[in-house]
Amino acid sequence: MLLAILVIAFAIAPVVLLAEAVAALLGRDRQAVVAWTSSMVMGLVILAVVWHFGLGRLQALPRSLGMAKPRGSPVVVILLAVAALTGSLVLTGLYTILVRWLDAGLLTPPEIQGDIVFTGLASLMSFFAIAVWTPITEEIFFRGFIIAGLTPRLGPWWAMAVSAAIFSAFHLNLGVMVPIFATGLILALLYHRTGSLWPGIAAHVGQNTLALLGAMYGV
Incomplete structure (x- = not known):
């Protein structure tokens, strides 16, 4: 578990450098190129780490990492995802x-x-x-993989808190650490309640989509 987290942490700088190199090579739309390249490559790194340390080495099933059908009726699951998104936005605001x-x-x-x-x-x-790839890969790693690895040793509640703290720390910005921690905790609770990453992925997609739309239109 610790080694997997360290691999992801030490991959951040090389991924950013690669993204900057791609942007310099293309010579246009630097910020967009860096954001796109770093998001796509970091997601691939995350999936490779989860595959190696979870699905491969431990022979864990995708279901054990949260890739399962949510518990409860579709209406309840949708309402929980909307509530998680709303709660995250309100707390961040x-x-x-x-x-x-x-x-x-x-x-x-x-x-x-x-x-x-x-x-x-x-x-x-x-x-x-x-708004799609990043939420999927981050939920698989921070909620699915980390919580699954920590729960046997820490119990579900501490595992959720620690996963939220790691999620926050990986954003490498003091200004977002508190709201990202809150968001991570909300998404972890949603995962715990539904037994599936999909509602959290939906809420995460919604939040990132709204953030991008707000950036584009100056909201």
């Missing part, structure tokens, strides 16, 4: 208002710049990478 009121500086979440999204039809590539 309240946190942002508070730290701005306190003029907390480094604790203020950075604004997402619109230039991380390609223009025209190419914007679909950005939305796929950031």
